[in-house]
Amino acid sequence: MREIVLDTETTGFDPLSGHRLVEIGCVELVNHLPTGEVFHRYVNPERDMPEEAFKVHGLSAAFLSDKPLFSDVVDAFLDFIADSTLVIHNAEFDMRFINAELARIGRPTLPMARSLDTVAMARKRFPGAQANLDALCRRFGIDNTHRTQHGALLDSELLAEVYLQLIGGRQPGLELGTLDRQGASRATPVVRTSRPARPHAATEAEAEAHAAFVGKLKNAIWGRNSAEE
Incomplete structure (x- = not known):
């Protein structure tokens, strides 16, 4: 203005x-x-x-x-x-x-x-x-x-x-x-630092450890989902 x-x-x-x-x-x-x-x-x-x-x-x-x-x-x-x-x-x-x-x-x-x-x-x-x-x-x-x-x-x-x-x-x-x-408005630049994306896929060892843990649970939800599939 x-x-x-x-x-x-x-x-x-x-x-x-x-x-x-x-x-x-x-x-x-x-x-x-x-x-x-x-x-x-x-x-x-x-x-x-x-x-x-x-x-x-x-x-x-x-x-x-x-x-x-x-x-x-x-x-x-x-x-x-x-x-x-x-x-x-x-x-x-x-x-x-x-x-x-x-x-x-x-x-x-x-x-x-x-x-x-x-x-x-x-x-x-x-x-x-x-x-x-x-x-x-x-x-x-x-x-x-x-x-x-x-x-x-x-x-x-x-x-x-x-x-x-x-x-x-x-x-x-x-x-x-x-x-x-x-006199024109000039925005103040914002500097942002980007981080590398985090990997979300489980490794083979992590998948085996998870399966062993689930196997010890009684009526585990993960087991029911697998059976339904």
Whole structure:
């Protein structure tokens, strides 16, 4: 089972107000385990960067000015996610921005049904508790001390760990195999030692010894069978 943990950074909260996507980060999971395959791109939003957004992710308009446009990275992005389920923290937000960018360049949008919202999962499991990424990292003992600002790839990596805890935690001891470098399941080979077949036919001496023993028995079953035959 392949899933993609996804996060984005933007210039603001509403794509309908002219805000744009500026960063995409994705982490691949196969059978709920990270494969090491990631997708990460900065995107030129073709506009300024509001101070409020800059304080969140630290991506300035100057830094993004020489980065590719969304239209330049969209094919690589869509190839990476393929038809996999998208695991997203507050999925509606990220999906709205991705779909706004897709619609802007005339591409089909992604159905919300493809997304799995970890905020909803956390609120269902821990009613009334904080469900933001930092709070969930603290709850599950996940080290996020290096997260001084939001970042799409970093947040996807942390979310992948949070997601695995939300669904019950890693249980590598139950894995029947390992993941190869492409993330495909590979069975662990089992080495068995064959022993030569045991001979079951009695030797002539054994047959004579058995007949002598049976001859000493009264009304032996072996004798009755022989007489019947």
